[in-house]
Amino acid sequence: MNGAVPGHALTLERLTKRYGGFTAVVDASLTVEQGQFLTLLGPSGSGKTTILMMIAGFVAPSEGRILLDGRDITVLPPEKREFGMVFQGYALFPHMTVAENIAFPLRVRGLARADRDARVRATLDLVQLTQFAERRPTQLSGGQQQRVALARALVFDPALLLLDEPLSALDKKLRAELQEELKTLHRRIGRTFVNVTHDQEEAMSLSDRVAILNHGKLVQMGGPVELYERPRTRFVADFLGKSNMISARVAEARQGGAVLTAGGTRLVQAMDGARAGEAVLLSLRPERITVLTAGETAENVVDGRIASAAFLGAGHSVTVETADLGRLRVTIPTWQASVAPEEGVPLRLGWSADAAAPVADDEDA
Amino acid sequence: MRERVRSPEGGGGEATEHRRRESAAPSSKAARASGNAGWWMLILPAFLLMTGFYIAPILQVLAISVTEPTVGLDNYERLLTNAGVQRAIVTTLRIGIITTAIALFLGYALSYVIALASPRAQRWWLLGVLVPLWISVLVRAFAWVTLLRRQGLVNEGLRSLGAIDAPLELVWNEFGIVVGMVHYMVPYAVLPMLASMREIDPRLLAAARGLGASRFTAFSRIFLPLSTPGLIAAGVLVFIFSLGFYITPAILGGGKTLMAAEWIKIQILDIVRWGMGTMLATVLVVAILVTLAIFSRVVNLKRVFGAGA
Ligand SMILES: Nc1ncnc2c1ncn2[C@@H]1O[C@H](COP(=O)(O)OP(=O)(O)O)[C@@H](O)[C@H]1O
């Protein structure tokens, strides 16, 4: 199945899935390149599992096509696709030992016993479970079960590895550990991974590319940094971390930017294709705002007063009440705060013209 | 309730149930006795009732079998010498095994369909399985006679289709008995099997297929082994029930095929040989207890029957 290139490219073309009158996935198109780690990220019920099940072949798309290296596999049954899959909850076979679970895909492919044993041993080694080979899945911890599921999905050299919320059943500390392991594993074996999660931190830290879903629609796809810094919609900005939303109007369009007004405040903002009079929604990350000291200035300056403050260790999270922009959330790194921020203290805030990103307002979509 | 007591099949069923409880009791008794003594007061009335109405008569049966007509094991010796009783036992075992095999096969297929159906469909299927249990065994046996006799619906239907020239002998023989008994036993086979199939996570089957198994392999490697405890439980249950059938063989066998229960009845009521009748009755009870004892070593008895109820 696998030639010189270990990974395979997967393309979804205008995939739609309807259940009766309800549409679970709408017109989703995307491409995962060879060896890439793609994560489908979205809140619960956004259609992530449905897309993954269509890729795996368990759910037939209502419309659209699925291509593997350009070959149409839309109607291929799951057992012919050669994809490894880690199910939500792992779905380990309870009547088989760890080694038998991992040997299962090789057994159904009719591999000779010696060959099978060697591959199982190598894979047990890869996920560091060698000493648990003869245990039953119920005798393992959650993290170990997750690794068995991973080993079982990888042992037959699948064209693609599909993971449905592989870490969400684990506690926070273990999750961080296994995230690291998963990332290392991906780098080491160079396969194409498609992961599903509702945890934005997991998505950002693991993936080469993230596809954000909401109500069955693919809202935006890109690298983690691009998505965080340049969200295209309000939903993406809100879902990936915290963001200040600023409603403004274009007063004057310029080359590559615009002058905006929000109440009596003038803002300069880098953007394309602004038209005078048009309403604009900006997403401004709390850490892109700086507190200006006397005499300091910035492209955008706003005065305010601290409404509340919380110390978070690495920094202070401060909410500042402003006259025209409402409440702005600001993150001040601990080393920059000369005195502890307190309620009622006046502050001057500043940010550059490219700090904020104009977004479409899709919140009630 | 009265209906069940009057019909020996129902009676046989209840008797088996009592035996089950009895044999399941020792382990739970030990656990509970250490818990609190007040609990014992709660089960005391049930215990007295069981002793009075169930254990005492059984002991009496045992007593008669070693005292009539003379004191000793003469009656039991006949097990080795009397062709009549041997024939009755062999017939009972043969029909019991055939019935169990067919009821298990049909019941397994039915349970499989039910277990994988949508919750709504499951309720209807289950109703369909359980309704026959509420129909008197007499009514069901006579219904089979009307269907299977020489001028019955089946023979007439086949004849009008030109499939046969002369009517088939479908009733008043072992075939008829097996049909009636299988029909009676299928719901009892379905319940324990369905209970164990319902505990199987359907995602395991999807996982198997995703890992490269065909539908058939997913069934044989995953579903079948996981449903085996239910299959064994159903097998034991059905087999034990089949040993005690009376009305169904009496009506559908037409008096030509004698099974143990009817043979006992003939001994006691027709030729008044109480010793022989009670001897075979005792043998039956012992056989059932031994089956259960072996079975309880293999599978957790209480869990299996508890889940089936
Ligand atoms: N078999 C199904 N029948 C009807 N609706 C379904 C079915 N499977 C999923 N859905 C619906 O499709 C939507 C998306 O589900 P899913 O893909 O599981 O979401 P996610 O994995 O993102 O939480 C949900 O609203 C869910 O109720």
Ligand SMILES: [Mg+2]
């Ligand atoms: Mg899901």
